[in-house]
Amino acid sequence: MSGIDERHPEITPRRVRFDWSETPLHWIPDEPVATHFINVLHLLLPAGERWFVHVYKQALPLVADDPRLHGEVRGFMGQEAVHAYSHQGVLDRQMRERGLDPRALTLRIEWIFTRLLGDRRPLPIMTRRAWLNLRIGIIAGIEHYTAVLGAWILDARELDAAGADPTMLDLLRWHGAEEVEHRSVAFDVYQHVSGAYWRRFLAFFAGVIAMPLAVYFGAAFLCAKDPTLHGVRPRVRDYRRAVRRGLFPGNRFMVAAARRYLRRDYHPSRECSTRRALDYLAVSPAARAAKRR
Numbered sequence: 168m169s170g171i172d173e174r175h176p177e178i179t180p181r182r183v184r185f186d187w188s189e190t191p192l193h194w195i196p197d198e199p200v201a202t203h204f205i206n207v208l209h210l211l212l213p214a215g216e217r218w219f220v221h222v223y224k225q226a227l228p229l230v231a232d233d234p235r236l237h238g239e240v241r242g243f244m245g246q247e248a249v250h251a252y253s254h255q256g257v258l259d260r261q262m263r264e265r266g267l268d269p270r271a272l273t274l275r276i277e278w279i280f281t282r283l284l285g286d287r288r289p290l291p292i293m294t295r296r297a298w299l300n301l302r303i304g305i306i307a308g309i310e311h312y313t314a315v316l317g318a319w320i321l322d323a324r325e326l327d328a329a330g331a332d333p334t335m336l337d338l339l340r341w342h343g344a345e346e347v348e349h350r351s352v353a354f355d356v357y358q359h360v361s362g363a364y365w366r367r368f369l370a371f372f373a374g375v376i377a378m379p380l381a382v383y384f385g386a387a388f389l390c391a392k393d394p395t396l397h398g399v400r401p402r403v404r405d406y407r408r409a410v411r412r413g414l415f416p417g418n419r420f421m422v423a424a425a426r427r428y429l430r431r432d433y434h435p436s437r438e439c440s441t442r443r444a445l446d447y448l449a450v451s452p453a454a455r456a457a458k459r460r
């Protein structure tokens with residue numbers, strides 16, 4: 168027995184810092200397209216995770232009657248804020264200082280999260296509370312994937328074997344480990360404020376359709392803006408090759424994760440392992456340095 172409460176581990180932000188001065192643009196050597204498939208995360212997460220925090224500020228009063236959940240939500244918001252800031256650092260330094268300016272796309276992504284998914288109701292017949300509940304449902308669905316992808320990257324030894332940059336791997340694994348750590352919070356908030364299965368189902372499908380489109384268009388954008396690639400476009404063949412090499416999770420993995428999420432008796436505490444996440448955080452250079460500070 169590990170002695171860890173998988174449903175309610177302690178959630179506190181770690182104030183990590185990353186130095187991007189030694190990280191090359193293609194941080195998986197000789198794999199520019201696979202690098203950009205994963206780089207799509209850096210495009211989406213800063214705006215996406217700031218949006219989580221924005222929505223959860225409105226959700227906090229709704230969970231005030233459950234002090235433990237309330238505390239977990241505050242820890243979750245702190246962790247997500249540090250995640251957003253850390254991935255923003257990749258955009259502003261690792262990419263831009265090497266000649267890849269992502270702002271043409273990140274401004275649009277910002278618009279999606281602040282306007283399209285902002286506080287204004289998309290339909291007049293929808294109440295403010297129903298719109299908030301739907302957005303909380305979307306966050307629960309996304310958080311299922313951030314946790315299973317976090318667990319995936321903790322164990323993706325193929326990235327180490329391919330010579331991936333250690334600072335980038337540490338960012339992705341520290342973030343992945345914290346996603347595993349706080350994986351139950353968004354689902355528990357959703358169950359607390361709404362719990363309707365149909366809304367969870369609907370919100371999940373909105374995200375599921377958006378995800379492959381985001382990966383493809385995001386990677387195509389990064390390849391087009393990459394000053395060293397001269398118009399290379401990502402092809403399905405590139406994606407399959409990255410999956411075969413173990414550098415990117417495959418369709419089967421993603422579909423299996425969706426099927427688990429859509430079970431009526433789903434709970435995130437039965438996914439992933441907090442012990443595994445804590446074991447990584449104990450050796451993560453960024454998390455250790457944050458602890459010393």
Ligand SMILES: [Fe+2]
Pocket residue numbers: 216246247250313342346
């Ligand atoms: Fe996160």
Ligand SMILES: [Fe+2]
Pocket residue numbers: 247310313345346349
């Ligand atoms: Fe998260």
